[in-house]
Amino acid sequence: MGIQQKRSKYREEFRREILAEARELFITEGYEKFTMRKLAGKIDYSPPTIYLYFKNKDDLLLAICEEVAEQYFANLKLIIARYTDPLQTLRQALLYFIEFGFNNPHQYKVFFSMKPDLYGKKEEFMEKESMAKNSYLIFREIVQDCIDAGRLRAMDTDVMTQSLAVAVQGLVLMTIYRQSFPWADRNLLASALVDCLLRGYLK
Amino acid sequence: MGIQQKRSKYREEFRREILAEARELFITEGYEKFTMRKLAGKIDYSPPTIYLYFKNKDDLLLAICEEVAEQYFANLKLIIARYTDPLQTLRQALLYFIEFGFNNPHQYKVFFSMKPDLYGKKEEFMEKESMAKNSYLIFREIVQDCIDAGRLRAMDTDVMTQSLAVAVQGLVLMTIYRQSFPWADRNLLASALVDCLLRGYLK
DNA sequence: ATGTTAACTTATCGTCGTTAAGGAAGTTTT
DNA sequence: AAAACTTCCTTAACGACGATAAGTTAACAT
Numbered sequence: 001m002g003i004q005q006k007r008s009k010y011r012e013e014f015r016r017e018i019l020a021e022a023r024e025l026f027i028t029e030g031y032e033k034f035t036m037r038k039l040a041g042k043i044d045y046s047p048p049t050i051y052l053y054f055k056n057k058d059d060l061l062l063a064i065c066e067e068v069a070e071q072y073f074a075n076l077k078l079i080i081a082r083y084t085d086p087l088q089t090l091r092q093a094l095l096y097f098i099e100f101g102f103n104n105p106h107q108y109k110v111f112f113s114m115k116p117d118l119y120g121k122k123e124e125f126m127e128k129e130s131m132a133k134n135s136y137l138i139f140r141e142i143v144q145d146c147i148d149a150g151r152l153r154a155m156d157t158d159v160m161t162q163s164l165a166v167a168v169q170g171l172v173l174m175t176i177y178r179q180s181f182p183w184a185d186r187n188l189l190a191s192a193l194v195d196c197l198l199r200g201y202l203k
Numbered sequence: 204m205g206i207q208q209k210r211s212k213y214r215e216e217f218r219r220e221i222l223a224e225a226r227e228l229f230i231t232e233g234y235e236k237f238t239m240r241k242l243a244g245k246i247d248y249s250p251p252t253i254y255l256y257f258k259n260k261d262d263l264l265l266a267i268c269e270e271v272a273e274q275y276f277a278n279l280k281l282i283i284a285r286y287t288d289p290l291q292t293l294r295q296a297l298l299y300f301i302e303f304g305f306n307n308p309h310q311y312k313v314f315f316s317m318k319p320d321l322y323g324k325k326e327e328f329m330e331k332e333s334m335a336k337n338s339y340l341i342f343r344e345i346v347q348d349c350i351d352a353g354r355l356r357a358m359d360t361d362v363m364t365q366s367l368a369v370a371v372q373g374l375v376l377m378t379i380y381r382q383s384f385p386w387a388d389r390n391l392l393a394s395a396l397v398d399c400l401l402r403g404y405l406k
Numbered sequence: 407a408t409g410t411t412a413a414c415t416t417a418t419c420g421t422c423g424t425t426a427a428g429g430a431a432g433t434t435t436t
Numbered sequence: 437a438a439a440a441c442t443t444c445c446t447t448a449a450c451g452a453c454g455a456t457a458a459g460t461t462a463a464c465a466t
Contacts, residue, residue, distance in 0.1 A: 111381075116380060119381075119383035121383065122382070123385075125383045156387065158387045162387055162392055163374070163392050163395045166374040167369070167370035168373070170376060171366070173376055174372055175369070178319065179325070180319070180320050180323055180325060182325055183365060184359065188362050192363065192366045193369070196366060196399075199403040200399030200400055200401070201399050
């Protein structure tokens, strides 16, 4: 049992090492050029070795997603702690989300390189533990606080949360993915959109 | 010259035929399973034949995009003609965009399967003719009308147009791409978001 | 010493986008 | 009418991909 533990400990260590290298490869080379073979080369192992630690490429991408979500989640919690006014908290949370996307375009793209149902079936998402789920729930809480405090209109919390979320995600996605388009200044767009959204749901 | 014309006419005809089959394959099989080889099989020609009519896969995807944008653009013009109140026109335009995305998820995905700069460099987009450009400009015009009529706040037209656009595109993209997530009712989200956006920019 | 297991390799499969080279048919030139 | 050229399409192949099968090596257990 002791040995088993030791082994699985090394195993987990190596897995995390691969993951770290994978994330770096993703960031430096971008999604389009990220391949299992290149990753194998980067860690100086043969390609099949990766498959001993990850079921397949999607599994690995999901793991990267979770790492990214974890990083986002941790910072979001710090932001929440910094503000007392619920509306101010929400504003900063929205702005931080956009900033995170702008600063980490490659990480952000991972989420959209995955299959539509990589997080499982519709019901499974809320049952399984995931940083993606945690991030949504904490964001939902912020919105709920605004409603409870009477600062935002009383309406279905999920509808409000999700409509806010998709709006800011749209900004990040579009500016990242459609670089041919003559976008206005990103930061201008960000503050205009967030202002508009909050104003739109103001009580 | 007459013969040349005849030839290029047939050539164009075949090209459009391939395009039509490609779009159908895209719709029925989805982006992930769309391959040049399958398309070749579908039109009963060998794979390299397609390359006589399209430079490469991206070129073909771009052509599909333009077809989709053309369809969207045509319908959008009809909607504009139907309403006189500028704000009402904008509302319907936003709702139609979302509806279009919901009803044509596969076509919509084409735009995001393309390389970031498939429409050329940043300056080229506005110079070259494209249905994507036309769609943006007509949408921008609607927004401009609302501002001019004093119904929406006076601010940079492009910033307002683009922030509205990315918000609704976010809704479509997220619901299409992240199907594991327990979204609220799509139509509820759509009307809530559009209401919020218009309210947010109201004068 | 022998059997067992884990970790890793090489070799390979099937698929993809794409290109090279060539052939068949029609068109133009002589 | 024969020869040369052009157009259109084919077969064959390249390199890269994700992934699997089968085999090797070394550590460990008995």
